[in-house]
Amino acid sequence: MIDHRDKNHPKWVMGVLGLMLAVIVGIWGLNLYYFKEVETSLLNQTYRDLKQENDKVLSYLQGLTEAKLEWLELFAAYCDLPDGSGAETWGELAEDYNKKGSRVALADLNGTIYYGNHKSRNISDHTYYQKVLEGKENVSRLFPGEFEGQDGIVLAVPIIREGQVKGAALMEYTVTELESYLNNVRLSPYGMNLIFTQSGELLASNPGMDQYGTIFEQLKNMEYRDGQSLEKMRKLVESGQAGYLVYYENNNKRLLYFQPSGIEDWMVASLVEIEGYESMLHRIRELTIGFITSSTVMLVCAVLLIFCILHWRQIEEKRVQKDYLTGVYTRETAGRLVAQGLRGVGNNRFYACMFLDIDDFKKINDTFGHHKGDLVLIEVGQILSACTRHEDVIVRFGGDEFCIWLYGMRGRKQPEAIAGKILSAFNVSGNIHASIGITLVGEHETDYDAILKRADVALYQAKRKGKNQYAVNFL
Missing domain, CATH: 3.30.450.20 (PAS domain)
Incomplete structure (x- = not known):
């Protein structure tokens, strides 16, 4: 059934809320995807930078060795x-x-x-x-x-x-x-360069590593995550291949890159603690969360503002649609609602029309004044609303005349029962008496004016019978 009095749009509201939720989820999803992409890009850049620095170390070592060998060859010749x-x-x-x-x-x-x-x-x-x-x-x-x-x-x-x-x-x-030569190649303040053999024997290292016989001994107690392992590194080194190793020492992330030096079975390695990377990533994570949160808050505020504006417009539209005194529909608004309702089929259309006129209303105004007349009209609107259903349309047709369109009714008894209920309520009030004309709407009838005319005829039939009663005018 259609609620003509307090028309709302639950499906529309749910649609907007669903769309808002989808947008919020989309914002979170896109930003998380962006964060993961940035994280991957930063890590890949760190990998590239470390390899580039290691290449510099290797080039320096090879150049140094070649220069010494050239001098030594010249020396041997003379x-x-x-x-x-x-x-x-x-x-x-x-x-x-x-x-x-x-x-x-x-x-x-x-x-x-x-x-x-x-x-x-x-x-x-x-x-x-x-x-x-x-x-x-x-x-x-x-x-x-x-x-x-x-x-x-x-x-x-x-x-x-x-x-x-x-x-x-x-x-x-x-x-x-040799170690002093390696230290001439400047990495970050957290980096170091190493030379070890394919068996892991350390040839050149940094202070603090002298206690280890091999690089594998130094790395065996480190923490490895995400599929990283010392065994994988060992296999690459023993086969003379380049590679990366990511490990954690005291929860600090470190990255090691190693490659063959081209000198005997030596491997050149560069090690860096990824503090700058982690710091930047943490900052990006904070900015991402801040952006997501602020975007979500702004979106929610925007949607709430839209709802407030729409709600205000709805109230304003209803205020314009309703009679300012009685709170029922105006004649113009009712015309649109009823015309729409008459186009329905089966139970989804108006089935009866009731025309109501307050008996001797002019006498009330002349005797007690227009203020008393207004109070009577207000009470009439309240009684009609109480005696009908939300889907029915109540109209102040003009002056002391009211029209009620009953929705989805079937047969003569239901409209008559509602008319009797209204008259009883008027009599109980002690201030109001009215005459009501009732007509039934044909199953395929859509002529708004013709229906009203029949109800009006029935109204005057009730008046002629002595007022304070209803009359029915059939098709």
């Missing part, structure tokens, strides 16, 4: 052969390299190595020396403590005369010296 006599002049050529942290030496075919300070020792069983005798220049690690108690690196090139190897030219420098 030095006199070592014989242990002490009369050799090659020491003067190597003087610039014989400083704290590095030194140049020559080795003869017997495996005896001679230093510029006239010291010597035997290296015949060392792998790098055996490779040199085969005519191969190489870079290797010295035995632990072999550089005056320190660990070191050695570069070796063959001394060739007349197409034959006559000895070896060597340049040794400490691991500390």
